[in-house]
Amino acid sequence: MKTINIPPTNPASVERTRTSLSKEGLKRAYVDNLFYLQGRFPEVATPLDLYMAAAYTVRDRMLERWICSASAYREARARTVCYLSAEYLLGPHLANNLINLGIMEKAREAGDELGLDFDEIVVESEEEPGLGNGGLGRLAACYMDSLATLQIPAIGYGIRYEFGIFDQLIQDGWQVEVSDVWLRDGNPWELPRPKLRFGVCFGGHTEQCQDNGRMRVRWHPDLVVNGVAYDTPILGYGVDNANLLRLWKAEAPRSFDFQSFNTGDYYGAVQTKVDAENITKVLYPNDEPQAGKELRLKQQYFFVSCSLQDMIRLHLHSNDTLDDFHHKFAAQLNDTHPAIAVAELMRLLLDEHGMDWEPAWTITRNTFAFTNHTLLPEALETWSVALFERLLPRHLEIIYEINNRFLDEVRIRYLGDEARVARLSLIDERGEKRVRMAHLATVGSFAVNGVAELHTELLKSTVMKDFCELWPERFHNITNGVTPRRFIVVSNPRLAALMTEACGSEKWIRNLGCLRMLEAYAGDENFQQRWQAVKTAAKRDLADWLTRTTDARIDPETLFDVQAKRIHEYKRQHLNVLHIITLYRRLKANPNMDLTPRTFIFGGKAAPGYHLAKLIIKLINAVGAVVNHDPQINGTLRVAFLPNFNVKNGQRLYPAADLSEQISMAGKEASGTGNMKFSMNGALTIGTLDGANVEIREEVGEDNFFLFGLSADEVQRRLASGYHPRDCCDSDEELRAILDLIDSGLFSHGDTRLFRPLTENLRNHDPFMVLADFRSYIECQEAVGHAWRDRAHWNRMSILNAARMGKFSSDRSVQEYCDRIWKARSVDVKV
Ligand code: NBG
Secondary structure, three states, rough: OOOOOOOOOHHHHHHOOOOOOOOHHHHHHHHHHHOOOOOOOOOHHHHHHHHHHHHHHHHHHHHHHHHHHHHHHHHHHHHHOEOOOOOOOOOOOHHHHHHHHOOOHHHHHHHHHOOOOOHHHHHHOOOOEEEEHHHHHHHHHHHHHHOOOOOOOOOEEEEEOOOOEEEEEEEEEEEEEEEOOOOOOOOOOOEEEEEEEEEEEEEEEEEEEEEEEEEEEEEEEOOOEEEEEEEEEEEEEOOOEEEEEEEEEEEOOOOHHHHHHOOHHHHHHHHHHHHHHHHOOEOOOOOOOOOOHHHHHHHHHHHHHHHHHHHHHHHHHHHOOOHHHHEEEEEEOOOOOOOOHHHHHHHHHHHHHHOOOOHHHHHOOEEEEEEOOOHHHOOOOEEHHHHHHHHHHHHHHHHHHHHHHHHHHHHHHHHHHHHHHHHHEEEEEEOEEEEEEEEHHHHHEEEEEEOOOOHHHHHHHHHHHHHHHOOOHEEEEEOOOOOHHHHHHHOOOOHHHHHHHOOOOHHHHHHHHHHHHHHHHOOHHHHHEEEEEEEHHHHHHHHHHHHHHHOOOOOOOOOEEEOOOOOOHHHHHHHHHHHHHHHHHHHHOOOOOOOOEEEEEEOOOOOOOOHHHHHHHOOOOOOOHHHHHOOOOOOOOEEEOOOOHHHHHHHHHHHHOOOEEEEOOOOOOOOOHHHHHHHHHEEEEEEEEOHHHHHHHHOOOHHHEOOOOOHHHHHHHHHHHHEEEEEEEEOOOHHHHHHHHHHHOOOOOOOOOOOOHHHHHHHHOOOOOHHHHHHHHHHHHHHHHHHHHHHHHHHHHHHHHHHHHHEEEHHHHHHHHHHHOOOOOOOOOOO
């Protein structure tokens, strides 16, 4: 049974029990919260109670900062950045908030003195809000952290999904999805705002009417759903600023429709409530065909409408008119998911606030900026005009009007070029008419940006070429970044301590460029040893955790070769598997060969409907089952699949990696951000010239990066001249033998058909040129194996990688957005 050493009551400390940052204050608050909020004595507290008491103790300390920030921002009348994103992959809050408040150590001492298992409470107990699929949602969370740290007034707007990204189990090597239950035990970090609610309309029809001699449009919807705000404070690091993350939950306007009730249609009445609340039930997995996902469009419109109505409300608090709206707010569209905002702001200004088209358009066009996150054609959203008409009839009218005016401009600029007009149009008229959301976002924004240099160049020369010719000045590149608070300080405290010692202060945490000071130690033998010891300790932590939670047994002395990201053909996890099989075959043929012992670790979810991706997971596990149990291999090669890769598990993985696999086909990965997290933690990268890899290599130096494969240009040329993957097999006996080995049933208990969809796809189509890059990858991996043997040299490269990651802090990215796009400035807050 648990006992807690309750501190004696001290009136002076009790007074400040909800804000004090002293150890005694924290102890008192913790015990109080356990009793008064959880209703528990320490003796009977469950792990959840113990966690909740800690969470409330920390939240209390955030609220004062939050209130002060709100009033400081109001007084400063500074421009507010509104980040509109359908996804936020926040990760566990508690540890991050302790770090940002600067009380991690004190809290640990307080916990120890209370007799608590601090790590269990702070690291293990929290259910993370998985309100995103991957990089895009995590980027939004990193940017929220940096906005607060840079003291920029900002609101993150999004959706409070009841079920976030599914939890992944691995059963018999296959992915099994189970629903995420992050809200089951309550969410201590959010404050419900039941009075802060907006109606959002759907369906029905529109009607033209006269209003004081002006033509007006009235929308008669057939469904109104309420959006209720749930607020989560987001603290900056080492500052008193706390910003707001405001997520919307859908509710029926009334619990029961009494009219239907009285007419006897009880179930019909309840159904309306269920339909309304379904809008924010579940996060859609990406990488799935979007066809027919009406609910997805509803989600998008729902959160955008609530957010814009909220911004207008805030604006009218301190202004009589909306004329200055765009001076007060800069709204960033995180991909096309919130692109309907362009039409919705127009509707609100025209129909609800009586503005004329021209001024409304000026405001709209000067409010929004748009980030594109992918060039993959299947991810460029379009919605059928028929669906739009049914769900958002007024918005379709507005989109047509925007389009008419826009295309007139295009026609005048490019006389007679109707092909260009058709390409630029907001409506795709080839086949069933569809609204092109990226075009709507671009036409309605003052800036468009890509997320890494190569990505932006490709954006400008391919999918956005016509727009770039029309408005070259609107296009920017802002290379992504990640927050060093979460991805070094929180997840790798040993490394953080060593960095602080070497840099002589903690300045690097706010200014990652300071890590350059590590370069001076890169060749220092003693420092290298300590660096390696930190890495080995993290590897041991990971191995221990895997032993506790899975049946994987891995050896921290081997090279940890890690690929963790969504499973997708373009990311080419199967190329990695082909390498594992290569080594396996070689070792079987030559048991005495001198091979660098490696542990291959994979993590990542496949979209539930993406069959080939799920088959790749099965293949990884199937190869692992054979290799791991082959006595001849004797541990030289090991394969582990870490189930349920999410932010929390990522935090265990990044510190422990020696080698980071960033092996997408060049031109496909817009940026990648895992690549940055690994490198910051001293992993070396094996990668193609894709996404931000290009810039990482530039920063760390080509000698400290393992490069292989075709470049984006070479990929295009190869495709243009006709790519026949079979030729690769014909000219490479080893490659052919590997594919044949998979087909032989060795990894599938004799089933020769199981992996055929994969192997046949590679031989016949290979859309992501796995086979074209195979040989180059294998040779590069041989260089990795050799490099590992000279540990001093490896450590030097590892130190230099971490030392040169300054550019990839999200603080740098957000500062660039502020300077170049949002024109937003900092506001100092003092509690
Ligand atoms: C993803 C890209 C990644 C990129 C993140 C964040 C989408 C649509 N795009 O390469 O695939 O790092 O966005 O920009 O999820």
